[in-house]
Every structure is written in structure tokens, then in C-alpha cells.
Amino acid sequence: MELSVKVNDCKECIYRSWAFKNLSDDELKLINSRKKEKFFRKGELVCLEGDTVTSFLYLQTGLVKLYKTESNNREHIISIAKPMDFIGLLSIFSNTVHVYSITAIEDSIVCLVDLEVIKNLIKTNGVFAIDFFEKISKVADSVIKTRVDINTRQLRGRIAYILLHFSKHIYNSSKFNLPISRKEVAELIDMSTENVIRVLSEFRKDKIIQIEGKNIEILDIKRLEKIYDLG
Amino acid sequence: MELSVKVNDCKECIYRSWAFKNLSDDELKLINSRKKEKFFRKGELVCLEGDTVTSFLYLQTGLVKLYKTESNNREHIISIAKPMDFIGLLSIFSNTVHVYSITAIEDSIVCLVDLEVIKNLIKTNGVFAIDFFEKISKVADSVIKTRVDINTRQLRGRIAYILLHFSKHIYNSSKFNLPISRKEVAELIDMSTENVIRVLSEFRKDKIIQIEGKNIEILDIKRLEKIYDLG
DNA sequence: TATATATTATGATATATATCATAAGTGATA
DNA sequence: TATCACTTATGATATATATCATAATATATA
Structure with missing residues (x-):
């Protein structure tokens, strides 16, 4: 409509x-x-x-x-x-x-x-x-760069990427409401839905992020950036 | 020079x-x-x-x-x-x-x-x-398409892709001299060098291709296309 | 030509990741 | 409200893939 x-x-x-x-x-x-x-x-x-x-x-x-x-x-x-x-x-x-x-x-x-x-x-x-x-x-260049960035990393690096991306480039805030489901995150960064959930839970347990449904807050951006850098 | x-x-x-x-x-x-x-x-x-x-x-x-x-x-x-x-x-x-x-x-x-x-x-x-x-x-569009094509496939599909690509779009022949090393193929399609070699050997054993060093001939293009399509 | 270096090759093993199974929570809808 | 479908969640298992080890060729270089 x-x-x-x-x-x-x-x-x-x-x-x-x-x-x-x-x-x-x-x-x-x-x-x-x-x-x-x-x-x-x-x-x-x-x-x-x-x-x-x-x-x-x-x-x-x-x-x-x-x-x-x-x-x-x-x-x-x-x-x-x-x-x-x-x-x-x-x-x-x-x-x-x-x-x-x-x-x-x-x-x-x-x-x-x-x-x-x-x-x-x-x-x-x-x-x-x-x-x-x-x-x-x-x-268009940024689309290519993003695809390469994602595909040269493994799961934790990809989740770190997507969290940092939403936080820095889309919402300009360490706290944001994830606009897509875990399934869509999976479709975006080429991984299974279960693993998206799993890695997010891992980050939560490690106190890197806080999760309440789709509300996410980055607690330890330094560590998240490190995970992203290491791939 | x-x-x-x-x-x-x-x-x-x-x-x-x-x-x-x-x-x-x-x-x-x-x-x-x-x-x-x-x-x-x-x-x-x-x-x-x-x-x-x-x-x-x-x-x-x-x-x-x-x-x-x-x-x-x-x-x-x-x-x-x-x-x-x-x-x-x-x-x-x-x-x-x-x-x-x-x-x-x-x-x-x-x-x-x-x-x-x-x-x-x-x-x-x-x-x-x-x-x-x-x-x-x-x-540029074709670069994006290729990246996606490669990364949504698993190893056999990627090797099939690269063989078909060289054959169809670059050399227009079922027989060609691979211009890059297995290591470079690996760097191109995001896999380990060993697995590039392994999958090529597999295809050789299955009589899908013939290999003599860098000289490659596609023997069974139908099967190669099927492998590519199935991912 | 001899020597070093890179490439190709294969098997064994470790690791990363997907899939399967199950369940609780959430939201839509009739 | 009750029912259904979807999402989130976690553990167990299977599969895909990378890494390690080793060796044979091939290629470059002194």
C-alpha cells in the first residue's frame, strides 16, 4: 500500500x-x-x-x-x-x-x-x-567492499561487522533497534540463522553486547572492533 | 619493465x-x-x-x-x-x-x-x-554478481564456476591454459590452495576435466554446469 | 648445471560451520 | 481468546573446509 x-x-x-x-x-x-x-x-x-x-x-x-x-x-x-x-x-x-x-x-x-x-x-x-x-x-564501490569484507571473515568477524555497521553507519549510536530478523542477518552475511543467534548469544555472554529481542547495545566496542579486525 | x-x-x-x-x-x-x-x-x-x-x-x-x-x-x-x-x-x-x-x-x-x-x-x-x-x-555490476555467485556456492561449485568462466568468457574454448596458479585461484574464489588442487583432482578422476599442469580441458561441460547450478 | 624456491599433490587431522532436533517465546490472525 | 506461524534459543551431530605434514615436480636463480 x-x-x-x-x-x-x-x-x-x-x-x-x-x-x-x-x-x-x-x-x-x-x-x-x-x-x-x-x-x-x-x-x-x-x-x-x-x-x-x-x-x-x-x-x-x-x-x-x-x-x-x-x-x-x-x-x-x-x-x-x-x-x-x-x-x-x-x-x-x-x-x-x-x-x-x-x-x-x-x-x-x-x-x-x-x-x-x-x-x-x-x-x-x-x-x-x-x-x-x-x-x-x-x-556501488561500497557494496563491493562490503561483500569482500564479509566474505573474507569468519562468523564472529561477520557478526562484529554487522553490529559495527548498524551502530556506526546507520544509527550513529551504540544502542539501536536491529531492523531485521536474525534470519535476514544470516541472509545478509552468508551464514545460517542458528549461527547468527549463537554468535550473538556468545557476545552477550562475553559482555560485549547486551540483547533484548531486537534491541541491541554495544557495551565493549574496542573488543568488537578487535574481533572484526582479526576476522 | x-x-x-x-x-x-x-x-x-x-x-x-x-x-x-x-x-x-x-x-x-x-x-x-x-x-x-x-x-x-x-x-x-x-x-x-x-x-x-x-x-x-x-x-x-x-x-x-x-x-x-x-x-x-x-x-x-x-x-x-x-x-x-x-x-x-x-x-x-x-x-x-x-x-x-x-x-x-x-x-x-x-x-x-x-x-x-x-x-x-x-x-x-x-x-x-x-x-x-x-x-x-x-x-562493475559483473564484479558484484561474480562475488555473490562465488560466495553463495561451496567448493565444487566455485571451481566449476571458475572453469566455466575461463572457458566461456575468456578463452571461448573447452581447452585452455590456466593463466594463474592454484594459489591464485584460491585467492580469487576464497578457498585454500590445497582444496583447489583437491577439487580439480576430483574433477579429473570423475573425467569431468583433463589436467596437464596448467593445461585444462573440459570434457563434460554438462556435468560441470550441473555442479555449478547445484552450488 | 646446481641449488633454491614455488607449485602441485595427497593424506591425516583439526576446526569451522551447517543442519537437525527440540522448545520456549513472540506476534499475527481468525 | 485460541490457534497458528514465525522467531529466538540451545544442544547434539554431521558436514564442509582449512590446516598441517610430507613429497614429488616444476620453475626460477645463482
């Missing part, structure tokens, strides 16, 4: 990415006329793998997961995207269809801009083109 | 990527005047992680590996790039320094184009900007 949201004017939009800083007022107006802000309730699908890419997707608020559904119906999460991320990743250039499915894992607002408008601006405003490529490249 | 190579004029260059198809003769001339083709012998370093990115790097012939050196001095190969790939990946937009080191794993010719020239062309020729980003996005 898509609810209507307060409509932001691009020019005044507080969620606007720095990648749009070199657009003129007229260009922002153009985007404004061809964009739509959509609200997605936690759990709602934003787009499905295989859908035709017609819009540039920008996450204003909330959190979404990017994932693929394997042939055995298991999901494999590629990335958790945060506000200001270009959540369609490189598909807008590399493909005519979305490579990943996207689902909101928290109530989220996604701004959809007609892809043709973005491509035309890239063609006509060279400085914007460079800015835009810089931003999208950074997002 | 960099040897001089026959200098190709960009306009006539048989190695040119389709991403450059919408450049005028003058624009190609500009690139031509600011490019350098360098020969790298097998094993030679093309660039080092951390080096400032000053050129757009394009692989004309040969093969190179993109890798990171871990703190424990172990190498982790991110990707094997083939002719026509943009081997600097997204670093040219996302970073001022190279994120990966690059080394030739076969005698290779890399064309280095002054990055400023490329960026200026992106700014002034919008159609080229789109073409260029389509290409670079495809290369």
Missing part, C-alpha cells in the same frame, strides 16, 4: 543529495515535475528483480534491503541501503531491468525520478554528470 | 570499446594525443592500491588481476579482467586513489588515457557520458 506523503519541492528538499548541487533552479524544477515521493511501510516491496527500470530511485528516509531470490526460494541480501543512497545502484545504466529486489525494512520514503529526465540532465549538464557518477560509484 | 608497443591511432584502433562510438574525429584525436599504450609482461604491476588515479585504464589485450593485499600480506583477488574491460573500475569516479592493485597475469597491453580528458569529454559530450557509464556500470 502506497500512502501519499508530504510533497517536497526539490529546490527546498532537505533530503537532497550533494550530487544534485550543480543543478540550476530550472533543472531542479524539471526534476520536481517528474518525480514522485512514495511512502513504503516496513515490509513493503519497492521494486522486484526483473522489473523494467523506469525511475531513478533515491532513498529519502528509512531503510531498505537489496536482495536476490535464489532458485530455491531463499533470499540473499546484497546490501542494506540508508537514506541518501541511490538504491537502484548501477542498474539504471547497466541494465533495462532491476538486478535486485528492494523491500523496505523500516518505514521509508523513496523518491522516484523519471529516468529519462536524469539521463537528459547527464547529457546536458556535464558537471552534474560527474557529480552523479561520483555518488553512484561510491555507493 | 615497460616495453614500447606499436602505437595505435584511436580512430583506427581495433581494440576500441563500443563506449567510444559516439565521439567525433576531433574528440578521438584529443584522446589519441593524451593516451599511452603500455606493454606489461606477465607478472608486472600495472598499478598499486593507493596510487593516485591519473589515468583511465583500458585493457587492450592480455589478462590482468585486480586484488587487494590484506594486512597479513595475503592477496585477495577481486576480479580477473579481460580485454575491453575498464580495469580501474569505479575508482576513477569514486576515489582519488586506486582501490585495487592490478597485475598482468598474461602479457598485456593497457591503454592509459589522461583522466582529465575523459572527464572533460563526459562533461561536453552527453551521449558519450551515457555510453561510458553504461560500460563501466556493466563491468
Whole structure:
């Protein structure tokens, strides 16, 4: 179910990415006329793998997961995207269809801009083109880096990674509410659900973290960082 | 040691990527005047992680590996790039320094184009900007896809992947000379060297492949594909 | 050519991780 | 409220994978 949201004017939009800083007022107006802000309730699908890419997707608020559904119906999460991320990743250039499915894992607002408008601006405003490529490249580069970081570590290192990631890069707090289930954590960092639970319990017993359901508090960040560093 | 190579004029260059198809003769001339083709012998370093990115790097012939050196001095190969790939990946937009080191794993010719020239062309020729980003996005997307493909499979599936990859996408032949050592295969698909050797031997015993040192021939591609599909 | 070094190879063993089994807790829903 | 499905939890066991040990080749280097 898509609810209507307060409509932001691009020019005044507080969620606007720095990648749009070199657009003129007229260009922002153009985007404004061809964009739509959509609200997605936690759990709602934003787009499905295989859908035709017609819009540039920008996450204003909330959190979404990017994932693929394997042939055995298991999901494999590629990335958790945060506000200001270009959540369609490189598909807008590399493909005519979305490579990943996207689902909101928290109530989220996604701004959809007609892809043709973005491509035309890239063609006509060279400085914007460079800015835009810089931003999208950074997002994609960080996806690659994360995949490698995770897969070169073993279980404890992966759990440490995900805890530090949520704490430092998403919630900026040592205390946070994990937005995904242990099963989804498992799908994100390539391990079994049982082992996710087990390692979390281990960290709890070692007083590295405190757990109350989905509420997690990092008690000993130094040790967590050490576990992450050692792999 | 960099040897001089026959200098190709960009306009006539048989190695040119389709991403450059919408450049005028003058624009190609500009690139031509600011490019350098360098020969790298097998094993030679093309660039080092951390080096400032000053050129757009394009692989004309040969093969190179993109890798990171871990703190424990172990190498982790991110990707094997083939002719026509943009081997600097997204670093040219996302970073001022190279994120990966690059080394030739076969005698290779890399064309280095002054990055400023490329960026200026992106700014002034919008159609080229789109073409260029389509290409670079495809290369980067395929890196992500490959990482996921590898890490969602277990050992036999990974070896099957790498054999099929070399056969289908790099050499277009069921018979080929593996350009990297078993150790490097291990670094590429995240497994131990011993297990790479073991699984290859297993495949040999099962008459799926034939091995003579680095010379490999796929005898039963159907079974190899099945092993890959099953993970 | 001789020597050192790296690669390929295989078996034995240790370790990491997944799977299976079971149960308590939680949340959705009829 | 009662029922059902899902999540969290933990222990036991099976499996996958890495590591260790050793040796035979192959390759590089003095």
C-alpha cells in the first residue's frame, strides 16, 4: 500500500543529495515535475528483480534491503541501503531491468525520478554528470567492499561487522533497534540463522553486547572492533 | 619493465570499446594525443592500491588481476579482467586513489588515457557520458554478481564456476591454459590452495576435466554446469 | 648445471560451520 | 481468546573446509 506523503519541492528538499548541487533552479524544477515521493511501510516491496527500470530511485528516509531470490526460494541480501543512497545502484545504466529486489525494512520514503529526465540532465549538464557518477560509484564501490569484507571473515568477524555497521553507519549510536530478523542477518552475511543467534548469544555472554529481542547495545566496542579486525 | 608497443591511432584502433562510438574525429584525436599504450609482461604491476588515479585504464589485450593485499600480506583477488574491460573500475569516479592493485597475469597491453580528458569529454559530450557509464556500470555490476555467485556456492561449485568462466568468457574454448596458479585461484574464489588442487583432482578422476599442469580441458561441460547450478 | 624456491599433490587431522532436533517465546490472525 | 506461524534459543551431530605434514615436480636463480 502506497500512502501519499508530504510533497517536497526539490529546490527546498532537505533530503537532497550533494550530487544534485550543480543543478540550476530550472533543472531542479524539471526534476520536481517528474518525480514522485512514495511512502513504503516496513515490509513493503519497492521494486522486484526483473522489473523494467523506469525511475531513478533515491532513498529519502528509512531503510531498505537489496536482495536476490535464489532458485530455491531463499533470499540473499546484497546490501542494506540508508537514506541518501541511490538504491537502484548501477542498474539504471547497466541494465533495462532491476538486478535486485528492494523491500523496505523500516518505514521509508523513496523518491522516484523519471529516468529519462536524469539521463537528459547527464547529457546536458556535464558537471552534474560527474557529480552523479561520483555518488553512484561510491555507493556501488561500497557494496563491493562490503561483500569482500564479509566474505573474507569468519562468523564472529561477520557478526562484529554487522553490529559495527548498524551502530556506526546507520544509527550513529551504540544502542539501536536491529531492523531485521536474525534470519535476514544470516541472509545478509552468508551464514545460517542458528549461527547468527549463537554468535550473538556468545557476545552477550562475553559482555560485549547486551540483547533484548531486537534491541541491541554495544557495551565493549574496542573488543568488537578487535574481533572484526582479526576476522 | 615497460616495453614500447606499436602505437595505435584511436580512430583506427581495433581494440576500441563500443563506449567510444559516439565521439567525433576531433574528440578521438584529443584522446589519441593524451593516451599511452603500455606493454606489461606477465607478472608486472600495472598499478598499486593507493596510487593516485591519473589515468583511465583500458585493457587492450592480455589478462590482468585486480586484488587487494590484506594486512597479513595475503592477496585477495577481486576480479580477473579481460580485454575491453575498464580495469580501474569505479575508482576513477569514486576515489582519488586506486582501490585495487592490478597485475598482468598474461602479457598485456593497457591503454592509459589522461583522466582529465575523459572527464572533460563526459562533461561536453552527453551521449558519450551515457555510453561510458553504461560500460563501466556493466563491468562493475559483473564484479558484484561474480562475488555473490562465488560466495553463495561451496567448493565444487566455485571451481566449476571458475572453469566455466575461463572457458566461456575468456578463452571461448573447452581447452585452455590456466593463466594463474592454484594459489591464485584460491585467492580469487576464497578457498585454500590445497582444496583447489583437491577439487580439480576430483574433477579429473570423475573425467569431468583433463589436467596437464596448467593445461585444462573440459570434457563434460554438462556435468560441470550441473555442479555449478547445484552450488 | 646446481641449488633454491614455488607449485602441485595427497593424506591425516583439526576446526569451522551447517543442519537437525527440540522448545520456549513472540506476534499475527481468525 | 485460541490457534497458528514465525522467531529466538540451545544442544547434539554431521558436514564442509582449512590446516598441517610430507613429497614429488616444476620453475626460477645463482
